[in-house]
Amino acid sequence: MTTQQDKSGFAATDVLANEFADGPDTVQKAEQSPDELQPFADLGLKDDEYAKIRDILGRRPTASELAMYSIMWSEHCSYKSSKVHLREFVAKVPKNTRMLAGIGENAGVVQVSDDLAVTFKVESHNHPSYVEPYQGAATGVGGIVRDILAMGARPIAVMDPLRFGAADHPDTARVLPGVVAGIGGYGNCLGLPNIGGEIVFDPCYQGNPLVNALSIGVLPVERLQKKEATGSGNIVVLLGARTGRDGIGGVSVLASATFDEEAEQRRPSVQVGDPFMEKLLIESCLELYDAGLVTGIQDLGGAGLTCALTETAAAAGTGMRVWLERVPLREASMSPTEILASESQERMLLIVTPENLDAVLKVAEKWGVWATAIGEVTPRGEDGSPGRLVITWNDHVVVDVPPGSLADDGPVYERPLREPSDLILLQADRAETLPRPATGDELRETVLRMAASPNLCDKTWVTEQYDRYVLGNTVLAQPEDSGVLRLDEQTNLGVALSVDGNGRFARLDPYEGAKLALAEAYRNVAVTGAEPIAVTDCLNFGSPEDPAVMWQFAQAVRGLADGCQQLGTPVTGGNVSFYNQTGAAAIHPTPVVGVMGLFDDVTRRIPMGFKNSGELLFLLGETRAELSGSEWAWVTHGHLGGRPPKVDLAAEQALGKVMARASQAGVVSAAHDLSDGGLAQVLVESSLRYGVGAQVTLPEDVFVQLFSESAGRVLVAVPRAHEAAFTALVTEFGVPYTQIGVTSETAALEVTGQFTIPLDELRASYSGTLPKLFGTPAQDESGEVRSVTLELIEPKPQP
Amino acid sequence: MRIGVVTFPGSLDDGDAARAARIAGAEAVRLWHGDPDLHGVDAVVLPGGFSYGDYLRxxxxxxxxxxxxxIIDAARGGLPVLGICNGFQVLCEAHLLPGALTRNQHLHFRNRDQWLKVEATNTAWTNGFTPGQEILIPVKNGEGCFVADPATLDKLEAEGRVIARYVRGNPNGSQRDIAGITNEAGNVVGIMPHPEHAVEALTGPSLDGLGFFTSVLRALAGAAAGGQLAGGQQ
Known part of the structure; x- marks a missing residue:
C-alpha cells in the first residue's frame, strides 16, 4: 500500500527534470502526444482518477495540470474519504441565526453583537511537525491565522492542542521542544496571545504527533470577506512573500500518505515560516479591507497557488487568465509546475477592481510587502457555463482547465467500514476491576504520583514560552479551563474558548468519545460563566484505507454531529487529518473539539483557583464508578480498556445554565471542570493556583470520589454569604450537588480521615516533571536560571 | 499631555502602550517609523515586539x-523616552543606554508574572514609585538577558541608574539581576518587563505598570510648571 507513495517526492522531481530539459509541457504538446506515459501513480493518483482527468480535459493533462489535480484531489484538499460523513454536520446543524459563514469557507463566522462577529477554526499540521518540528509547528500557526485573516477578521489569539508520544521517549525530546519553540517563535512574533490548548502524551502518538492549531479573529460584521473571484476584468493580485521551492508536495506527499522510515528525507516538503512577513501581511490586509479595496480574497496555504486560483474562480463560476512568469520568485529557475505547487508561506490572493489596483499596491508598499498583478478574471462561457482557468508561462499555455473540476469535482469515496476486530475484547477489559489503593497512605501516594504524571502535571514549562499578554485583552489563559478574551473595551463583550479531546475514550468508543470531547470543551467554556455558542473540530485519525479507522471516523463524526445538534451549538468548520499512522499502527482516533462561548460582560468570568480561605466547596453533578479509559488506570496500571464514562448532554446544558447564572449573580468565586484525573486533580490545580488549600470530606468510596472521570461535573467555591443563593440556583436547574468541604487556612490539601499533603510537597511533585524531562542545562529543576557574568565584553564605542 | 507611541514594522505592543498611556490620563499619539515628525509629543514610548523581525540583531x-x-536628538535634549522590551533593545542599539540585551541564558522565550524591586525613582518614568518598592509586572522575551562590561555595571550602580532589578527569581540570566536602567539625565529609561500589560485589573497581574505612565505625566507637569524633569538635566 505504501510503496507507491514512498517515491512520490522523487517522482515529482523527475517530472520537473523533464521540464528543464525540454521546456514546459504545454497544452499543445499534450494534444500532440496523447499517449505519453505520465507518473500519475507516483503523485498519488489512482488509475480511475487519472482516467477521469483525461475525460474532463479531453486529452492527457500537461505536467502542470497533472500536478494540480494530484494536489487538489489529494485527501488533504478534497476530503474524498471524509466528505460523505461530514455531511452529517450540515444535515444536523442546529437552527442558529448567528452563523454568517459556515463549513466550506476558510473559517466559520459567528455574529456576537449587532456590529461584531467572531471567526475561529482549528486545523492540523501533524505530519510536517514530525518531520521538522520547529517549522512544521510554526507554519501550522501561520496557516490557521491566514484562514482567519481571509474572512476579514483581525486574528486575536491562538491555541494549540498538542499530542506527543511517551514523555520519556528520546524522540519526544526531539519533537516536543521543537514544536513548542515553533509555536512560540511564530505566534509570539506575530503578536497573538496563546491562551490555551492541550499537551497530552501517549505512546500511540510516538511516530505521529498531533500538532493542531486554533486561531480566533474578530471583525465588524460588514467587513466579512468573500473568496469569489467575481467581476470579469478584475485583477488577480498576489500579496506577501515571494514564492520559493519550500513546501512542494506538502499536502500530497506529507499530509495524504502514511509515514515510513524515510520521513526525514521529506523535509523539503515542509514549508519555512517568516512570522515578520505574516505580521506585515495581516496589517496590510486589514488596511485594504477597511479601505474597501478588496473584491475577493483567499489565503495560500496547502496546495498554494493551485488551490487559491481554482477555488476563487470556481466559487464565482468565472474563468481566470494568469501569467505565471509574473509571480515573484525566490529562486529564478523555478518551473511552472513548481510555482503552482509551492506552499511558500505568508501569501494571499486578492481580487481587486482595475480602479483600485494602484491603491492596493500603495498599501502594500507602505507595509513593505510584495504585491503583483499576476492575472485577471475572465467571463463565463457564452452559454453561462463556468469559465476556464488558463495559465501561461512565457507565452506557453501550461494549464487550461475548468477550475471547478479541481476545486469541487474531486473524487468522493464511500470507503469500507468495519468495527475494529479487537474492540469487543478491549471493551470487556474494564478498568473498574483493577486493584485500587485502599489506605489513606496509598491514596496520598496516588494523588502525588498522578499529579506528577506527564499528562496531569504542571505545563508551565511549555506555556511560558508563549506570550499570553500581547494585545492586552487576555482575561484568562492557560492553565485556566478556557482562554477568555475581551473583544470590546467599551462594552466588555468577550469570548471564552476551549479545545479538548480524549483519544483513549475515543479508542474505547469513538461515538461516545467524540461526544465526551464535545462535552468537556462545552463544560470548560461554561464553567467560566460564558454561554457556549459554536463548535470547530479537528479530526485526527489513521489511514482511511483501513476499514477499522474509517469506522472509527464515521462513528466519531456521527457522535459529534448528534452532540452538537442536541446542545444547539453548530459545527462552523474544521479540518480532517488522516494517515496519522505508522505501518499498520494507527493513532487512537482523536477528535479534538473547540467550543466558543460568549460573555455579554467578560468581567464576570469565573477563574479556576481558590483565592480565599473559608469558602464552601460544592461538587456539582453525579459521580459514578467510571474508571475505564481514565488517567488513573493509565498512570498506575498502564491500562486501557472498558467503556468510557457516560455522556448526558442535557445534564451538561443544565450545568452550563447554572454556571452562567452563578456568574451573572456573582455567587461563585472559583470553578473548575472535572475531567482527566477526576476530583483529585481538580483539588490539586485549584489549590496550587494561588496557594490556598482545601479540606474536604468525601463519602464512600473515597477512591472512586477522587479518581472517577464521570462527565458533567464541576467543583465550585462559594463565599459563605452566597450559600443560600447558590443552592437555590442549583436546585432550580435540578443539578445534583454535594457540599464536600471548605477552602482552608492551612496551605495543605486534606481529605478527612485519609491524608494531608502540604501544598509545597504537592507543588514539588506537580511542577517538577516537565523541567526534568525537557529542561535545558542552564536551568536547575525549579526552572530558575543563574545570573551570568561576562568578563570579556568590550565597552561599546560611543558615537 | 501627549505621549507618542512608535510603530515599527513588527511592533506588537504598540496598541497596549497607547492604551496604558490613555488609562494614565494622557493622549496617545501614534508615531510611524518612516515619519521623522514627532508631532509635538511630550514623551515617547518605544514598544515591545519584533521590529523588523528582529533580523540581524x-x-x-x-x-x-x-x-x-x-527621537535620538530629542532624547539628548531631555525628551522623556521609555523603551519597553524591544524598545529597550532599540535604545541600547541607538547608544542612548549602555549595555545590550542578549539571548536568555536558558535559550527559551519566557513569559511570566515577574516581581521587580524598584531602585532609582529620580527618573522621568519612575518618580511615582518609592525606592525598594516591589512591583509585579509581566516579563516576556527571548532576548532579555542584560549584559555589559563590569566597569559599566559598576558605573550604573554607583550612579544609581539601575531603575529595577528582578527579585524572587531572575527570568533570563541578566547580569546583577538588572531589569531596567536609565541614562545619566534620567529622561531615557529602558525596561525589559512590560509595564503596559499591568494597567488593568481585568487583564493584568497588577496595576503596578501604570506607575511608569503616571510618573512621566507628573514629571511633565512639573517641568511645565517651571521645574525640572525628575532626575534633572545635568
Whole structure:
C-alpha cells in the first residue's frame, strides 16, 4: 500500500527534470502526444482518477495540470474519504441565526453583537511537525491565522492542542521542544496571545504527533470577506512573500500518505515560516479591507497557488487568465509546475477592481510587502457555463482547465467500514476491576504520583514560552479551563474558548468519545460563566484505507454531529487529518473539539483557583464508578480498556445554565471542570493556583470520589454569604450537588480521615516533571536560571 | 499631555502602550517609523515586539528608522523616552543606554508574572514609585538577558541608574539581576518587563505598570510648571 507513495517526492522531481530539459509541457504538446506515459501513480493518483482527468480535459493533462489535480484531489484538499460523513454536520446543524459563514469557507463566522462577529477554526499540521518540528509547528500557526485573516477578521489569539508520544521517549525530546519553540517563535512574533490548548502524551502518538492549531479573529460584521473571484476584468493580485521551492508536495506527499522510515528525507516538503512577513501581511490586509479595496480574497496555504486560483474562480463560476512568469520568485529557475505547487508561506490572493489596483499596491508598499498583478478574471462561457482557468508561462499555455473540476469535482469515496476486530475484547477489559489503593497512605501516594504524571502535571514549562499578554485583552489563559478574551473595551463583550479531546475514550468508543470531547470543551467554556455558542473540530485519525479507522471516523463524526445538534451549538468548520499512522499502527482516533462561548460582560468570568480561605466547596453533578479509559488506570496500571464514562448532554446544558447564572449573580468565586484525573486533580490545580488549600470530606468510596472521570461535573467555591443563593440556583436547574468541604487556612490539601499533603510537597511533585524531562542545562529543576557574568565584553564605542 | 507611541514594522505592543498611556490620563499619539515628525509629543514610548523581525540583531535595524533620528536628538535634549522590551533593545542599539540585551541564558522565550524591586525613582518614568518598592509586572522575551562590561555595571550602580532589578527569581540570566536602567539625565529609561500589560485589573497581574505612565505625566507637569524633569538635566 505504501510503496507507491514512498517515491512520490522523487517522482515529482523527475517530472520537473523533464521540464528543464525540454521546456514546459504545454497544452499543445499534450494534444500532440496523447499517449505519453505520465507518473500519475507516483503523485498519488489512482488509475480511475487519472482516467477521469483525461475525460474532463479531453486529452492527457500537461505536467502542470497533472500536478494540480494530484494536489487538489489529494485527501488533504478534497476530503474524498471524509466528505460523505461530514455531511452529517450540515444535515444536523442546529437552527442558529448567528452563523454568517459556515463549513466550506476558510473559517466559520459567528455574529456576537449587532456590529461584531467572531471567526475561529482549528486545523492540523501533524505530519510536517514530525518531520521538522520547529517549522512544521510554526507554519501550522501561520496557516490557521491566514484562514482567519481571509474572512476579514483581525486574528486575536491562538491555541494549540498538542499530542506527543511517551514523555520519556528520546524522540519526544526531539519533537516536543521543537514544536513548542515553533509555536512560540511564530505566534509570539506575530503578536497573538496563546491562551490555551492541550499537551497530552501517549505512546500511540510516538511516530505521529498531533500538532493542531486554533486561531480566533474578530471583525465588524460588514467587513466579512468573500473568496469569489467575481467581476470579469478584475485583477488577480498576489500579496506577501515571494514564492520559493519550500513546501512542494506538502499536502500530497506529507499530509495524504502514511509515514515510513524515510520521513526525514521529506523535509523539503515542509514549508519555512517568516512570522515578520505574516505580521506585515495581516496589517496590510486589514488596511485594504477597511479601505474597501478588496473584491475577493483567499489565503495560500496547502496546495498554494493551485488551490487559491481554482477555488476563487470556481466559487464565482468565472474563468481566470494568469501569467505565471509574473509571480515573484525566490529562486529564478523555478518551473511552472513548481510555482503552482509551492506552499511558500505568508501569501494571499486578492481580487481587486482595475480602479483600485494602484491603491492596493500603495498599501502594500507602505507595509513593505510584495504585491503583483499576476492575472485577471475572465467571463463565463457564452452559454453561462463556468469559465476556464488558463495559465501561461512565457507565452506557453501550461494549464487550461475548468477550475471547478479541481476545486469541487474531486473524487468522493464511500470507503469500507468495519468495527475494529479487537474492540469487543478491549471493551470487556474494564478498568473498574483493577486493584485500587485502599489506605489513606496509598491514596496520598496516588494523588502525588498522578499529579506528577506527564499528562496531569504542571505545563508551565511549555506555556511560558508563549506570550499570553500581547494585545492586552487576555482575561484568562492557560492553565485556566478556557482562554477568555475581551473583544470590546467599551462594552466588555468577550469570548471564552476551549479545545479538548480524549483519544483513549475515543479508542474505547469513538461515538461516545467524540461526544465526551464535545462535552468537556462545552463544560470548560461554561464553567467560566460564558454561554457556549459554536463548535470547530479537528479530526485526527489513521489511514482511511483501513476499514477499522474509517469506522472509527464515521462513528466519531456521527457522535459529534448528534452532540452538537442536541446542545444547539453548530459545527462552523474544521479540518480532517488522516494517515496519522505508522505501518499498520494507527493513532487512537482523536477528535479534538473547540467550543466558543460568549460573555455579554467578560468581567464576570469565573477563574479556576481558590483565592480565599473559608469558602464552601460544592461538587456539582453525579459521580459514578467510571474508571475505564481514565488517567488513573493509565498512570498506575498502564491500562486501557472498558467503556468510557457516560455522556448526558442535557445534564451538561443544565450545568452550563447554572454556571452562567452563578456568574451573572456573582455567587461563585472559583470553578473548575472535572475531567482527566477526576476530583483529585481538580483539588490539586485549584489549590496550587494561588496557594490556598482545601479540606474536604468525601463519602464512600473515597477512591472512586477522587479518581472517577464521570462527565458533567464541576467543583465550585462559594463565599459563605452566597450559600443560600447558590443552592437555590442549583436546585432550580435540578443539578445534583454535594457540599464536600471548605477552602482552608492551612496551605495543605486534606481529605478527612485519609491524608494531608502540604501544598509545597504537592507543588514539588506537580511542577517538577516537565523541567526534568525537557529542561535545558542552564536551568536547575525549579526552572530558575543563574545570573551570568561576562568578563570579556568590550565597552561599546560611543558615537 | 501627549505621549507618542512608535510603530515599527513588527511592533506588537504598540496598541497596549497607547492604551496604558490613555488609562494614565494622557493622549496617545501614534508615531510611524518612516515619519521623522514627532508631532509635538511630550514623551515617547518605544514598544515591545519584533521590529523588523528582529533580523540581524534585536533593535539593530529599528535604530536607523527615520523616526529614531528625531527621537535620538530629542532624547539628548531631555525628551522623556521609555523603551519597553524591544524598545529597550532599540535604545541600547541607538547608544542612548549602555549595555545590550542578549539571548536568555536558558535559550527559551519566557513569559511570566515577574516581581521587580524598584531602585532609582529620580527618573522621568519612575518618580511615582518609592525606592525598594516591589512591583509585579509581566516579563516576556527571548532576548532579555542584560549584559555589559563590569566597569559599566559598576558605573550604573554607583550612579544609581539601575531603575529595577528582578527579585524572587531572575527570568533570563541578566547580569546583577538588572531589569531596567536609565541614562545619566534620567529622561531615557529602558525596561525589559512590560509595564503596559499591568494597567488593568481585568487583564493584568497588577496595576503596578501604570506607575511608569503616571510618573512621566507628573514629571511633565512639573517641568511645565517651571521645574525640572525628575532626575534633572545635568
Amino acid at each position: 534585536c533593535g539593530a535595524i529599528a535604530r536607523f528608522a527615520p523616526v529614531m533620528e528625531s
